[in-house]
Amino acid sequence: MMMPGMDDMMGRRPPKPFYPSLMDFPTMSAEERKSFEAKAQVRFSAGLAEVAAAEDELRHAHAAKDAAAAERAARRLRDGLNDVSSGAAALRAFAEGKPGPQIARDWFRQQMNLPPDAVHPPSSGLFGLDWIHLAAMAALATVSLLLMVAYGVRTRRAAALADRLVRASATAGATPATAKVESVPTPAAAPVTVPTVPTTRPEAAKLWKGQLRVAAIFTETPNVRTYRFREIGGGPIPFSFCPGQFMTLSADIGGKLIRRSYTIASSAAQTSYVETTIKREDAGVFSEHMHRDVSEGDILDVMAPSGAFTFTGAESDSVVLIGGGVGITPLMAAVRYLCDIAWPGEIFLVYGARTTEDFIFRDELEHLQRRHAKLHVVASMVRATGTSWMGPEGPITKALLADTVPDIASRRVHLCGPPGMMAAIRAILSDLGVPAASIKTEAFGPARGAVPPPGQTLVVELADKALADQPVRPAEPIAAIGPATATIRFAVSNKTAPLAPDQTVLEAAESIGVPIDYACRVGTCGTCKTKLVEGKVTMEIDEALSPEEKSDNIILACQAKSIGNLVVQA
Ligand SMILES: Cc1cc2nc3c(=O)[nH]c(=O)nc-3n(C[C@H](O)[C@H](O)[C@H](O)COP(=O)(O)OP(=O)(O)OC[C@H]3O[C@@H](n4cnc5c(N)ncnc54)[C@H](O)[C@@H]3O)c2cc1C
Ligand code: FES
Structure with a gap:
């Protein structure tokens, strides 16, 4: 007896399966019909024998608790039943006198769970198809074409988006595996991808433009407040940013659209909200508006993120952050983030404030310092007389920096504060041997063209006279029209x-x-x-x-x- 498949191995054509072979016999002689009936009978009987054998095998497998054998027997049982069922169906069809092709079609339809063949009038349409079929095919072809076009468009848009994300992450380094930093015209359409933790420098990250809600306002000092912003729908902040980057707020003030930039002082690891800490400047258009007119629940126009004054921990293995007044905000963004990620490097924060009352984030810094052994905070009060301040007094000096930051010349320094203070510290750092390339700075303004009426000469006063009263080169006039x-x-x-x-x-x-x-x-x-x-x-x-x-x-x-x-x- 030949093993199954031997036909093929010996180069002979395998016999055509039973049902497909029926398609070749639209009309059958009595002899052919008999031969097919015999084959159907054989199929039926073989199936029956297979079922009996499989049943036996199944019982043995069950007794032997052999699951694999039981599975094999079940498969055999299914095959046997299949033969029984197809053989019986063919025998019945022959008994009813159906032509071969119809028996085959009925069988296939039954296998595919389709309704039985309807009787169609001879076709009058193209290629032997009737007009209903042709219309249905045309409709299906149109829908397929439209789906293909839509798919093509979507694929192109997805590719463009992926390209933008890759470019943004390449420049922003914002590792946006989940990051999405994208223009969003309306809050309803705002993507709610969770911003991811940035790792490197972000100069050219694309701006997100939209609206955020003021979720909370905290008073930090008599003239400094923190504004916590949330996504309007309450989801995650719809952009990612690096510690030290800023956002630009705009508002209609007195019928004029005014924009100002404010550092995102909250941690870049925080995805539920962003915070800016704003000092109320004397006669400052925007900062006064924020302090006077903006309340919790208000919605503001925001663009973010911008700026390259960033530190993520990837740039060096330690960092010295030196700031004065409200210039602490980008430094605080770095401190918060680095503590959040348990950055292993040494962090030195040297901060100058006018009085203890003006020491922004004092409580939080004390708390963070207790929790993070690598965070060293040194603060100096310009005017501490008559207060309980036990720390350094006066402006930040060369001696203070040399004493509190060991080996400062080998460390990266970030500096932000009033212009006079920044100039003084630069000179000190140079004396201490810090290379200019290791010093990163950011000046807060004021924004050029913000207030002065055309034709007026403006000499900007230093924001903080006390800090500016240091032995430094004087602030330069920044706008003379x-x-x-x-x-x-x-x-x-x-x-x-x-x-x-x-x-x-x-x-x-x-x-x-x-x-x-x-x-x-x-x-x-x-x-x-x-x-x-x-x-x-x-x-x-x-x-x-x-x-x-x-x-x-x-x-x-x-x-x-x-x-x-x-x-x-x-
Ligand atoms: C990158 C960046 C980040 C910043 N981050 C922060 C931050 O975190 N927190 C913060 O508080 N600020 C920050 N600032 C500063 C902020 O953008 C604003 O410049 C600041 O709030 C003052 O804006 P204003 O509209 O209130 O004042 P403006 O109306 O712009 O005036 C600014 C100051 O200049 C004086 N002034 C303006 N025009 C004249 C004039 N014609 N004559 C005399 N004096 C004049 C005003 O008295 C005022 O004190 C940042 C700035 C930049 C560029
Ligand atoms: S570089 Fe920011 S507005 Fe010009």
Whole structure:
């Protein structure tokens, strides 16, 4: 007896299975019918024998508690039943006198759980198909085509999104496996991806624009408050950021749209909310608005994140954070984050405040210091006389830094505070041998073009006179608007304006209503990038521009000034 499959191995064609072979016999002679009936009978009997044998095997397997054998027997039983069922069906069909192809079709339909064959009139349509079939096929083809087009579009959009995320993560280093930093026009459409913990420097992370709700307001000192923002629907914050980055808030104040940048002082590991800590400046348009008009539950327009004054722990194995006044906010963002991730490096925070009353985050820093052995906080009060302050007094000095930060010359330093203090500390750090490349700084402003009426000369006072009273070079006037000597043409808007020597391209654009987007107005975020078509400009700060952008004549409109005529692409 031949083993199953031997036909194939010997090169002979295997016999056609029973039911498909019936399709070849639309009409059957009595002899052919007999032969098929015999085959059906054989199939039926073989199936029956198989069922009996499988039943036996099943019983033995059960007695021997052999699960694998029971499985094999069950399979055999199923096959046997199949043969019994198909054999019986064929025998019945032959008994009813059905033609071969119909017996086969009925069998297949039964196997596929389809209703029995309906009797159709002879086709009158194309290719022997009736018009109903043709119409159904055409409809199906159209739907398939539409689905394919939709799939193509979705695939392209997904690829573009993935590309953007890859580029954002490459530049932002925000490891956005789950990160989503994307423009969202309305809160309803806001993606709620959980921001992930950033790891490296983020200069060019794309801005998220949308609205956040003020969930809570905390008083830190008599003139400093913290604003906690949440996603309007209560979900996670819809952007990720690095410690030290800032967000830009905007509001209609007195009929004018005003924007100001504020550091995200909360930890980048916190995904439920972001916090900014805002000092109320004397005659400060936005900070006064925040302190006076904004309450819990209010919704604000927000752009975030921006800025490259970041420290994530990946940049060096220890860090020295030096700050004064409200300049503590980006440093606090780093402290909070590094403590949250239990960063193993040494963290030195050296902070200068006017009085103990003005010591922002004092309680929290004391608490964190107790919990994190690697966090060393040193604070100095400019005026401590008459208070219970037991720590250092006066401005931050060379001796204080040398005593409290061992081997400071070999460490990375982040510095943020009033301009006078920053200049003083830079000089001290240089004396202590800290290379300029190891010192990262951020100045808080004020934002250029924020308040001064056109034509007025402005000499900005230091935000904190007490801290500024240090032996340092004096604060420089930052905006002196004189008579116009040149013109600037905005090529896209086709408008021309006079350009005073100390006026920025952004200010000139605003004076005649040419729209140029901006956020920080201090040259760090890059939102105001514009192409220079003709002329030459100087920029006090251009850190938001890459070398390629500079060689491609991209300028920061908030920084660019000129004494010659200009043409810009805006
Ligand atoms: C990257 C970045 C991060 C920042 N983070 C923070 C933060 O975390 N917390 C914080 O509190 N601030 C922060 N700031 C500063 C903040 O953006 C604002 O500059 C600040 O709040 C003052 O804005 P304002 O509208 O209240 O004041 P403005 O109206 O812009 O005035 C600023 C100051 O200059 C003075 N001034 C303005 N115009 C004149 C004039 N014509 N004559 C005389 N004096 C004038 C005002 O008295 C005021 O004190 C940050 C700034 C930047 C760039
Ligand atoms: S507005 Fe931020 S760089 Fe000009």
